[in-house]
Structures are given as structure tokens and as C-alpha cells.
Amino acid sequence: xxxxxxxxxxxxxxxxxxxxxxxxxxxxxxxxxxxxxxxxxxxxxxxxxxxxxxxxxxxxxxxxxxxxxxxxxxxxxxxxxxxxxxxxxxxxxxxxxxxxxxxxxxxxxxxxxxxxxxxxxxxxxxxxxxxxxxxxxxxxxxxxxxxxxxxxxxxxxxxxxxxxxxxxxxxxxxxxxxxxxxxxxxxxxxxxxxxxxxx
Numbered sequence: 141x142x143x144x145x146x147x148x149x150x151x152x153x154x155x156x157x158x159x160x161x162x163x164x165x166x167x168x169x170x171x172x173x174x175x176x177x178x179x180x181x182x183x184x185x186x187x188x189x190x191x192x193x194x195x196x197x198x199x200x201x202x203x204x205x206x207x208x209x210x211x212x213x214x215x216x217x218x219x220x221x222x223x224x225x226x227x228x229x230x231x232x233x234x235x236x237x238x239x240x241x242x243x244x245x246x247x248x249x250x251x252x253x254x255x256x257x258x259x260x261x262x263x264x265x266x267x268x269x270x271x272x273x274x275x276x277x278x279x280x281x282x283x284x285x286x287x288x289x290x291x292x293x294x295x296x297x298x299x300x301x302x303x304x305x306x307x308x309x310x311x312x313x314x315x316x317x318x319x320x321x322x323x324x325x326x327x328x329x330x331x332x333x334x335x336x337x338x339x
Contacts, residue, residue: 143255148229159225165265170232207323276313
């Protein structure tokens, strides 16, 4: 039985690794919407990213993620190409509340570990970019080992997560895009991680 509530976004070109030469997954922390009209909760992540791709509802959080990878202000077509090329998953597998700045409980963190492992082993990313230091510090070990540090004074640490049936995923945590985030500061570190990730 699957532990996943919020289905991950999987871009149509993700498995072919067309844009970056590696399978890249981005890991967010949580959804905070409470009761709302619209798609069922399982489709929230996918719905929000589709809206970014069409330009229906562009928000700074999503735009900063794209800029950190692409390196410049993007048009809708470039955003669409980016999201087609990556996977995105939110770690916490229940809504944390009715608005931003609400923190997940300890039980939410613990209960979400099996789903994270399931997504990691199923999607087999070679690169995992983790959004936010709090999420980075809370990730489960899952037999991970330290990776080579990145030359970044603010956050140099990397981890290697072993994947089932061979291979490994290089994980790196960056500042949260909603917390004093400057895309250009993080782009070289993100690309260094992509470059170093196992093939």
C-alpha cells in the first residue's frame, strides 16, 4: 500500500534527463492549504505546477526555483520546458494548516518518512535539491552517507542516498525560496551538485 498522499510532479522529460543530463528532483516541505474548492488533495502539487507552466497563476516561490536553475528571468515557454524536465515532491504528507508560516508537527515529520523513501526509490533521482534548511535537517537517514562538500560558506553539506537496484542520489539543501532567497547566489551550487551527481 502506498504511503503517498500528495502525488509527486513528474515532468514528461524527467526520466530522459534532457535539460540537465541527470534526473533532477526538487523537494519542498509542505502544503498549507486548509479546506478549499478545487482538485482533490492528492493532485495539489501537480495542479500548482501545471498553473506555472501555463502562466495561469505565477507565484514568486515557483519562479525563484526556476531562476535558480536557469539563471535568468524566464518566459512561460522556458518555465514549461523546465517543469517538463524535473520532478517535484512535498515531503510532509498532510496539510499543515490554513496559511503559511505554520510548522509541521513532530508526528507529521515522522509519519512522512515512508512516503519519502517510496518516492525516492520509485523515481530514482540522481540529484535531489532540498528547499529550506529546516527540511534539510529533518530528512531521514535511509542509509545515506556524506558526500563531497560544496564550496558554499552558507551550506556546504551534501548527502548520498543509495537507491534500490544500484545507483545513488546526491542531495543538497539550499535556502528556502521564500526566505531572503537570491536565485543567482544558489545557481552555481545547484549546478555543481548536478555536475557531481552519479550517472
